[in-house]
Amino acid sequence: MPASDEWISPAPAQDASGPAEPVTPAAASPAVIDFAARSARAGGLLIDMDGTLVNSEPANQAAYRALYAAHGWHLDKAVLPLFTGRTSRDSFRDIPGPWHAEGLDIDALIVEVNSLVDMRAYPPVPIRGAAQFVRLFERACVVTSAMREWAREGVELAGLSWDGLHLVSAEDVSRGKPHPEPYVRGAQVAGVDPASCLVVEDTPAGVRSALAAGVGMVLGVTTGYRDAALLEAGAHATMPDFTALHDALRPVIA
Numbered sequence: 001m002p003a004s005d006e007w008i009s010p011a012p013a014q015d016a017s018g019p020a021e022p023v024t025p026a027a028a029s030p031a032v033i034d035f036a037a038r039s040a041r042a043g044g045l046l047i048d049m050d051g052t053l054v055n056s057e058p059a060n061q062a063a064y065r066a067l068y069a070a071h072g073w074h075l076d077k078a079v080l081p082l083f084t085g086r087t088s089r090d091s092f093r094d095i096p097g098p099w100h101a102e103g104l105d106i107d108a109l110i111v112e113v114n115s116l117v118d119m120r121a122y123p124p125v126p127i128r129g130a131a132q133f134v135r136l137f138e139r140a141c142v143v144t145s146a147m148r149e150w151a152r153e154g155v156e157l158a159g160l161s162w163d164g165l166h167l168v169s170a171e172d173v174s175r176g177k178p179h180p181e182p183y184v185r186g187a188q189v190a191g192v193d194p195a196s197c198l199v200v201e202d203t204p205a206g207v208r209s210a211l212a213a214g215v216g217m218v219l220g221v222t223t224g225y226r227d228a229a230l231l232e233a234g235a236h237a238t239m240p241d242f243t244a245l246h247d248a249l250r251p252v253i254a
Contacts, residue, residue, distance in 0.1 A: 027219060027239035028248050035217045036198050036245070037252045043196030044139040046186040046215065048085070050146055051202035051223045053130045053158040057084065059122035066116040067109070073098045084224055085203025087145045087176035088113060114147075124157050127223065129242030131159035136249060141166035143186040143199075145176050145206075166190050178205040183213035200242075204233035219245075 039045060051057045064083050068075040083091045088110045092099060099109055134140050144151045148169040155165070166189045173181045187194040199210040199218045203225060210218045211234045220230030220238040227238040239245055 027237040027245055029237065032217070032219070032237050032245075033248055033252060036249050039196060039198040039216070040137045040249070040253050042138075043198065043216070044141065044187065044190045044192035045134060045137040045200070046141050046143050046183055046190070046197050046210065047130075047134065047200045048202060048206050049142050049144040049151055049154050049158075051084070052127060052200055052221050053134075053142070053160070054124045054126050054154045055223060056119075056122075056124040056154060057224050059117050059119050059124065060084075062118065062122055063113050063116040067113045070112075070116075071098070081225075085145060085177055085201070085205035087170040089170070090145075090176040124154065126158045127221065127241050129244075129246045133242040133246040133249070134160055134165070136246070136253060137198075139166075139190045139192055140164075141168060141186040141190040143168045143182050145170055145182070147171065177203075177209035178212070180209055180212035180214075183210045183215060187213065187215070201230075201235070204229055207233040207235045 047053060049056075050060065060083070061080060064080060065075060079095065079097070082095050086094075089106060092106045092109050099106075142151065142155055142165065144154075144167075146154065146169060148167070148171050151167060151169045152162070155162070155167070166186070168182055168186045168189055170176060173179075173185055175181045183197075183199065184194065187197055190197075194214040195216050197215045197217075199206075199215045200221060201207050201210060201218060202221045202223050207218050207220060207230055218235045220227070220233075220235035221242075222230065222238050222240050230238050
């Protein structure tokens with residue numbers, strides 16, 4: 001369970017056209033740029049969606065809060081972060097929530113929480129520079145804990161097309177993040193060796209999944225968790241968005 005100061009409760013999504021925060025020095029280091037360039041040319045990019053390509057976490061977190069309220073359950077502030085970066089099925093199965101004692105059906109809970117996601121109240125916004133960064137790579141796969149329907153919509157909201165872009169969603173794996181299966185499957189779908197892949201994630205569960213799959217490098221985006229939590233999970237570097245990294249990488253692979 002992450003400490004309370006490691007997780008940043010997602011604020012309502014902001015307009016992506018505003019000024020970007022500077023990338024952390026580590027994320028723009030020569031080692032990161034070198035590996036990213038090699039991955040862009042001869043390896044691949046495996047990238048999460050919620051909180052990484054598009055800021056949809058405010059809507060997701062509001063849905064879980066609404067679920068707890070509808071059932072009269074107390075929601076401890078340390079529990080809410082446990083739902084991030086994981087499939088709903090894995091979350092309801094593994095988190096010691098009140099639904100276990102009440103004998104509630106997990107499939108019914110998944111349907112209920114999905115029905116509570118209100119994208120109109122919490123409209124998703126693309127993460128700055130994400131789409132441009134993805135387009136630098138010859139081979140790329142979105143590896144998400146989201147269901148396929150929302151994954152396809154979210155990727156398009158991020159400003160990407162499906163031309164040459166692969167997808168691994170919750171329906172495609174039997175064990176979600178932090179298990180390595182999602183990223184092992186992502187590399188297989190993209191047709192690349194995991195060791196040649198760059199991964200970008202926004203949660204400790206996703207970082208651990210990628211590392212366990214044997215990928216070459218993991219970068220963390222601090223849209224939901226602080227740098228320290230992502231680095232502790234094993235991320236090689238962190239950044240607030242993709243703009244500075246994209247600008248540093250583009251001329252190298254041009």
